[in-house]
Amino acid sequence: MEAGLVELVDLFEYKVADLLEGRPPKGGRSSVIRLRQILLQSNLPPTLARRFRQIDAEYRSLRGQPEEHPPAVEPDLDGIVVVDEPGHEAPEQAVLEQFAEAVYWQRTAREIARQMRHFTTGKREALRLTYALLQNLESYAATPHFAQDYNLSRLEVTHPIPAYSDPLVRLEDTEVGRNLILEFVREAYTLSERLHLPSEETLPYLRRFARRVIDQGLALRYSGGKGISQEVLRRSLEEARRHNLTATQIRALEQRLREQSLEDRRLAMVMEQDRQAFAAAAERLLELLKKLLPHPKGDAQLPHLPAQIWLGLDPKLSLAAIPDDPAGLTVRLMPGSFKAWDTEFTVTQAGSEFSLVIGGSEYPLSEAEPLAVPWGGFELWAIRRGQYAHLRLETRGEALLSTLLAEGRVLAYLLRPDQSFAYLRLLRAFSARLKGPITYHDFTPDKATRYQEASPEALQDFARKGLEVVRARLERSGEWRPLLLEVGEALGLTEEAGLIGHELEDWLSQRSDSQTQTHSLGSTTLNDGPSSLRVGSVVLSLRQEGDAVYVSAPGAAARRLSDLLVWHLPEGSAVLAREGPCVAHTFVAFGGGV
Structure with missing residues (x-):
């Protein structure tokens, strides 16, 4: 992996050298921009990152210079105005555009990481x-x-x-x-x-x-x-x-x-x-x-970024005062302090390197790797480009964990084997009913034998795909609760329809007061050694091997935890959700209610 990155940095150096000497690089300037973005998103080793920053500093100094133009044939005032007037505002406007693109790619990379479970099976x-x-x-x-x-x-x-x-x-x-x-x-x-x-x-x-x-x-x-x-x-x-x-x-x-x-x-x-x-x-x-x-x-x-810069040089883009709760904040980096999101920020400088001090902790600002600091239910992102940085609050992994746990609670019902997988039959009938009238004999208990023969992993994948189909149809539908109750009555599962409807609402709305926030919610952070957590009546062991995490219990085979896992117990189901090194869990009881 490192060898490939070395070649990319070499290529970037050659292209920048061409620009410095006035030669058009192979592939044009757009190829330089694309290559630079790839390197900015890559996890470069420290030595390679230092070399990349040096080359990038030359590239940015080149970008900061005005474009070379051939001498004007007719020395009229209009021509001078066109060349000179935008010179002050173009660099900072370009910085804002770079930040918008950087935020987009950072979000895209994070979403791809979340979607990888669909591509690695x-x-x-x-x-x-x-x-x-x-x-x-x-x-x-x-x-x-x-x-x-x-x-x-x-x-x-x-x-x-x-x-x-x-x-x-x-x-x-x-x-x-x-x-x-x-x-x-x-x-x-x-x-x-x-x-x-x-x-x-x-x-x-x-x-x-x-x-x-x-x-x-x-x-x-x-x-x-x-x-x-x-x-x-x-x-x-x-x-x-x-x-x-x-x-x-x-x-x-x-x-x-x-x-x-x-x-x-x-x-x-x-x-x-x-x-x-x-x-x-x-x-x-x-x-x-x-x-x-x-x-x-x-x-x-x-992403829509506020079109102003704190301490900006361009009067048209300069931010007079920082709002109390900004959607995002772009600052020109210079030693000093400012306040945003009810927090004091301090910028320090050592040579060409800048750092951000938050709550007594100092964080280096690197162009190669955006800074991400836990911030309650959010992450504080700090993206640097030259003498500027963009700060914003983004939804943290815990919010994703909460959403996954809400989905996992629905899956816990769908995977219950009692009454011939009553909830799974109910969901499949409901999914079909959302498309139009159906015949219910396709969803009777005798049709559930294949569920009993499937492995836990295959059955969970099957139920999860069905749940995604239902979600897509519900988002296009209006009032769906009457249809669910109709299906429940037809299958003799009225009570089950009410329970699963409640869990579906929590999952779809992802409310802050969702049941996932109050039902035996706990979390642990994975480390180099085995971890354990108690859920219901069992202690589950977690073992990390590379990017994979395996969950096991006494007398049971280990199962892989990608992002969501439902583990059946005699009295209910344990639901485990994973985002990076953080694993959250909740418990769904199989008693009279939840």
Whole structure:
């Protein structure tokens, strides 16, 4: 990983050197900006980070200089005004734009980290497809056809989709997967500008590209190890008969032909299964892109930053007074103190390095890595660009934990095995009823036998996917409680419908007074050694191995905790939610109420 980062820093240094000497860098200035953003988002080792900051300081000093223009042919006053007047406000306006983009990418990276559980299970088709998409995009972008071939009629897929066990693609490493998805989002972010496409055509273009990579990439992968074709064997058999070869030789050729025919059919079936799996993975990727890319490329919105700077040099952008509770605060860094969010902040300087002192603790401000400080139910972010820093409060991991616990409480009901998985049958019937009238015989107790045969992990994944479908339909619906009660009455589960409806409301609204805040809520922080926590009548052991966390109990097999886990006990269910090193838990009783 470090070697790859060293090469990126080397490349950044070469591009900055070209700019300093007045030469246009290969790929244009936009390639420098993209490369710089990748390095800013990367976790650079200290030595490499120090070198990057030195190079970046040269780049920023270059950006701070006015653009070079050829001497004016006609020395009129209007020309002088156009060149000189914006010189004072452009740098600080550009700083605000950089901060808006930096906040966007920081949020995007955090959301990708949260979504990784959807991409690291099974055969990791989405990550393998992403790898192939990036490889082929890079190769095709180097050809002269790329910029004009919107329909991809000239695209030749040169990089197949890697196999699940490919040793050169370490997709089992969560960090590698995260960086892969983030790089794909960055490619999609700039794609329309590189192709001169309308922004709203970004996703349709990538959908076409993915289809071509799937079709041709699978053919490349499966054709690599293919034996003698059936056509060659048929010709050999005809020649053998024509030349009156022995019956034994002819039978051997016929046997090889039959075996090759069976192998070809098997490969065709495997390819079709893979094609369907990768097509579904492509849709998941495109859904994620739609969620993350800013409008009109996708559904996200770029962060809105207050267009003023505390201690700013530009009078038009200078902030006269800091509000009591600002949505965000951009400051020009210089030694001194200021107050925001009812807290005293102090900026200290040592050479070109700045630090922020909060509550007696000093935090270095680095351009390579944004600062994140716990702040009650939020995180204080501090992002630095040169002589400026942007501070803002962002929702903390604990808020996500609360949301996960609310989801986990619903899952605890759905996974209850009593009454032939009554709650899971109820939810599936309710999901179908949200689409229109249904027949209830598809949800009777005798249809629940497959739930009993499934492993706990498979059943939880199944219930969780069903819950996501219900949530999407509820968000498009109006009043849904009467429909749920109707389904409950039809299945003879009226009381269960009331209980699950209450939990669904808590989960959907994510209220601050939700039941997740009051039912045996506890938390622990993972460390190098094993941890334990008591939930209900059992003590659960937590063991971290790399990025994975495993939960075990006496007499029970260990289970992996990605972000949410429901652990059944005789008297109820333990719900565990994880965000980074923090694990929160709650208990759902199986008594008369909750």
